[in-house]
Amino acid sequence: MEQKKKWEARSGHGDSPVLETLRRLVMVLLGNAVYAVAVAAFIVPAGLITGGSTGLALFFEHLLGLPVAAFVLCFNGVMFLGGAAVLGKNFAVTTLVSTFAYPALLACAQKIPQLSHLTDDPLLAAVYAGGLIGIGIGLVLREGASTGGMDIPPLLLNRLFGLSVPATLYVFDCGILILQMFHSTAEQVLHGILVVLIYTVVLDKVLLAGKSQTQVKIISRRYEEINAMIQKSLDRGSTLVRSVTGRFREEQMVVLTVISNRELPKLTRMASEIDPDAFLIINQVSEVRGRGFTSKKKYR
Numbered sequence: 001m002e003q004k005k006k007w008e009a010r011s012g013h014g015d016s017p018v019l020e021t022l023r024r025l026v027m028v029l030l031g032n033a034v035y036a037v038a039v040a041a042f043i044v045p046a047g048l049i050t051g052g053s054t055g056l057a058l059f060f061e062h063l064l065g066l067p068v069a070a071f072v073l074c075f076n077g078v079m080f081l082g083g084a085a086v087l088g089k090n091f092a093v094t095t096l097v098s099t100f101a102y103p104a105l106l107a108c109a110q111k112i113p114q115l116s117h118l119t120d121d122p123l124l125a126a127v128y129a130g131g132l133i134g135i136g137i138g139l140v141l142r143e144g145a146s147t148g149g150m151d152i153p154p155l156l157l158n159r160l161f162g163l164s165v166p167a168t169l170y171v172f173d174c175g176i177l178i179l180q181m182f183h184s185t186a187e188q189v190l191h192g193i194l195v196v197l198i199y200t201v202v203l204d205k206v207l208l209a210g211k212s213q214t215q216v217k218i219i220s221r222r223y224e225e226i227n228a229m230i231q232k233s234l235d236r237g238s239t240l241v242r243s244v245t246g247r248f249r250e251e252q253m254v255v256l257t258v259i260s261n262r263e264l265p266k267l268t269r270m271a272s273e274i275d276p277d278a279f280l281i282i283n284q285v286s287e288v289r290g291r292g293f294t295s296k297k298k299y300r
Helices: 002-011 017-046 052-064 068-087 089-110 113-117 122-142 149-161 165-181 186-208 223-233 261-274
Strands: 213-219 239-244 251-259 279-285
Touching (some): 017 052, 017 089, 017 113, 017 122, 089 113, 149 165, 165 186, 213 223
Antiparallel strands (some): 213 279
């Protein structure tokens, strides 16, 4: 056991760089595949409208008869070259996969006839499209990559003119939705808005999935025992914070720790066994980064 701890302390944290790069690549491709299926199975067959490069492609398909996948490929390619020239190598590496993988996967998905006949209900199509698009984009963003396409012009305008990225992205998406409104019915517009709302909510959930943890502050006169219990029984780190009571101005220590959601019942039970009068403050935190969470623990 001691040898294992010493080895972990020397080895640091993280997997092989090659394996980590491969994992990220697979997740980015998976995210783009889910996005492509959503467009091929629900957006295009149901005649829904949406934002981004896909929405722009739908507009030109109706206007000029251009295939959606071909337009997205050309548009993404042009945006990628412009972004790489202005934003540099780091941007190019993280965006390259999505820029060319998404249109290729979309073209493949559109060749599967079963996907376009999953449902004839536009409302059901809007719900599934929004959910899948949110999952797809979320998987890509979780890996620190870019989805390319309409994400790039706001970044270019920010670099060249200092314009706000969220504001310009919002303007572009609104403009693309307005363009599609001219050849869409009121019902299609409402369904398109529903798609955007759903994928926005799902995207936030995907980005936070598996990252939320529980922060616990424990106020007790038997803080030393509780602190030892957290470190030995839960194998979690802790911090002792000096505090002063509000009424009697007595100094005492607060035990602060961050644990997984599953460990909360065990912590509350064991803390109560040590001190039935212990005062626990429990908060959900959206993300925790550092040793023991995003990197391996080191033992002394």
